[in-house]
Amino acid sequence: MRIIGSIRLYCGFAAVAIREAMIHRAQFWAGIIAQWLSYGTTFATLYIVVARFNALAGWSAHEVLFMFAMNLLTYALAAMFFFNPCIRLAAKIRTGEFDAALTKPVSPFAHEVYQGFNAGYVSHVTLSVSVMIYAIHTAKLAVTPSALLLLLLLIIGAALLQAALLVGVSAMSFLLRNDNPLFHLLWDIKGFTNYPLSIYGVFIQVMLTLVLPVAFINFYPTAALFRLDTGTPFGGAWGFLTPLVGLSLFLLSVRLWNACLSKYQSAGS
Numbered sequence: 506m507r508i509i510g511s512i513r514l515y516c517g518f519a520a521v522a523i524r525e526a527m528i529h530r531a532q533f534w535a536g537i538i539a540q541w542l543s544y545g546t547t548f549a550t551l552y553i554v555v556a557r558f559n560a561l562a563g564w565s566a567h568e569v570l571f572m573f574a575m576n577l578l579t580y581a582l583a584a585m586f587f588f589n590p591c592i593r594l595a596a597k598i599r600t601g602e603f604d605a606a607l608t609k610p611v612s613p614f615a616h617e618v619y620q621g622f623n624a625g626y627v628s629h630v631t632l633s634v635s636v637m638i639y640a641i642h643t644a645k646l647a648v649t650p651s652a653l654l655l656l657l658l659l660i661i662g663a664a665l666l667q668a669a670l671l672v673g674v675s676a677m678s679f680l681l682r683n684d685n686p687l688f689h690l691l692w693d694i695k696g697f698t699n700y701p702l703s704i705y706g707v708f709i710q711v712m713l714t715l716v717l718p719v720a721f722i723n724f725y726p727t728a729a730l731f732r733l734d735t736g737t738p739f740g741g742a743w744g745f746l747t748p749l750v751g752l753s754l755f756l757l758s759v760r761l762w763n764a765c766l767s768k769y770q771s772a773g774s
Contacts, residue, residue, distance in 0.1 A: 533625070540628035544577065548636055551699075562703040568731055569701065571640035574633040575723035576698050579660060581629030583667035590621035591675035595685040598678055604771050614762055644731060652730070658748045659726040665751030666722055670695075673758035679765040698722050703736030710737045721750045 551573055556566040564572075594617065597603040606613040641648065670691055678685045694717060702710050702724045713720045714737070721744075728735045729744025 536625055537628040540625075541632055544629065544632055548573065548632075562701045562736055563734060564701045564703075565644075567640040567643040568727060568733065571637055571644075571731070572701070572723045572727040573699060574636040574640065575660070575663065575727060576695075577629050578633035578637065579663035579722060580667045581626040581633065582660070582664040583671060585623055585626040585630075586618060587621065587668045587671045588626075589623050590617040591671040592688065593621075594675045595678040595681070595683065598769070599683060601771060603769075612763075613766060614759060646731065656730060659730065659744065662748030662751035663722045663726055665755040666718070666747070669751065669754035669758040670719070672755070672762055676758070676762040676765040679769045695719055695722075698724065701736070707738065710739070714739055714743070718750055718754070721747045 548570060552566050552570050555561045555564075555569045560566075561569055594603070603613075606616040609616045611619070646652065674687045674691050675685065677687050694713075697705065697709065697713055698719050702713060702720050705713075710720075714725075725735070725739070725741070725744035726747050727733065727744070728741035729747075733741055735741050735743075
């Protein structure tokens with residue numbers, strides 16, 4: 506019952522956020538179109554470049570395209586719920602605005618998440634899903650109930666991993682108290698996921714698999730779904746671990762967030 510109540514409460518906050526976004530409908534839809542054009546150009550460029558050379562580290566153009574779309578989709582799903590709460594946390598701590606979260610009848614983490622729904626990521630979701638459908642069709646991948654279930658589990662796991670990265674990095678804001686530069690480092694590291702992991706050296710392959718496992722966002726899931734040779738010390742079967750990796754790291758990131766919260770000192774203290 507408590508979980509159902511939390512979901513209803515969140516849906517209420519999300520509905521308010523959507524209504525606010527739709528106050529300026531022209532601006533909202535202009536943003537959607539701009540994102541489609543921006544990421545659409547990136548998808549087209551990536552596809553043309555890889556197709557020109559027939560393959561990239563043994564991966565075909567549509568497989569690389571699917572991998573990029575997987576990254577964008579799972580990031581959008583995570584960011585839709587967690588980007589605003591995480592990216593704004595440092596400023597709220599600095600100004601003392603975060604103190605209001607400590608007076609609410611819900612946990613501070615839940616309070617921040619409730620207020621952070623971002624409807625703008627619908628553009629990322631619709632574009633990436635369209636590209637994934639195209640890649641699956643081009644690859645003539647068998648669309649069976651088991652394959653669809655696997656894809657759903659991989660998407661959920663990767664989205665949880667994306668959320669874990671956002672939450673874990675934002676937790677450092679309680680210790681830094683000023684602008685959080687770790688987000689820039691996170692974007693740089695995630696840049697490695699734009700291409701097959703096999704194009705990098707073994708050291709980077711191990712780091713992005715075992716230390717900061719961003720390869721589970723899209724590389725290993727794509728290898729598992731398309732049954733590809735990863736070209737790394739870790740086989741495609743590692744992709745099946747994505748839901749477990751994502752859930753484990755998300756729960757760990759929430760615990761880290763709360764642990765860092767315990768070190769928080771109000772701007773007025």
